[in-house]
Amino acid sequence: SAVISQKPSRDICQRGTSLTIQCQVDSQVTMMFWYRQQPGQSLTLIATANQGSEATYESGFVIDKFPISRPNLTFSTLTVSNMSPEDSSIYLCSVETRGTEAFFGQGTRLTVV
């Protein structure tokens, strides 16, 4: 298994500002993912964080809005830039181990006012 520490757990931010979310894993993992979960909905993949190269973004998500860093095999950050109320959501980082199940961080509950 993998233990994931994600912070902050929640934040209230002013529109137009940016928030960086951190994800720390207790072991080296190849694949790290960032998801968004809007209220009452399921998880939507934002991007795959690749170590040593640019993140791979899903349709509808762009690097300028959600820049991602992956400096090593245990750490990643997601920044939500130039926030608007529509960005209010839960953001989750996830890792996979042994090629099977995914493990999730505790999530960051973001409210943009």
Next chain:
Amino acid sequence: GQNIDQPTEMTATEGAIVQINCTYQTSGFNGLFWYQQHAGEAPTFLSYNVLDGLEEKGRFSSFLSRSKGYSYLLLKELQMKDSASYLCAARDNYGQNFVFGPGTRLSVLP
């Protein structure tokens, strides 16, 4: 395209059995997963099927039919703590991405 369907909400009684169905269409297939998510918490892994048939794990069982693109999660001897959302997720052929269904919100009543 990729699409996963499951019922939005279900209600069952404590002590009963409930079956949550999931149908999927993905670009290739490399496993079907079920996750449990309590309100305000992160999803936690429940089960994994990659071959046809039934996988049993205590009160929880999961079934897969690859030819039908169909899975179900069976919960026995329901407890109040089983009230949660249950997410069906399929893994694509590249084995990298999970596609999550909309989730089924299960309410267990006394």
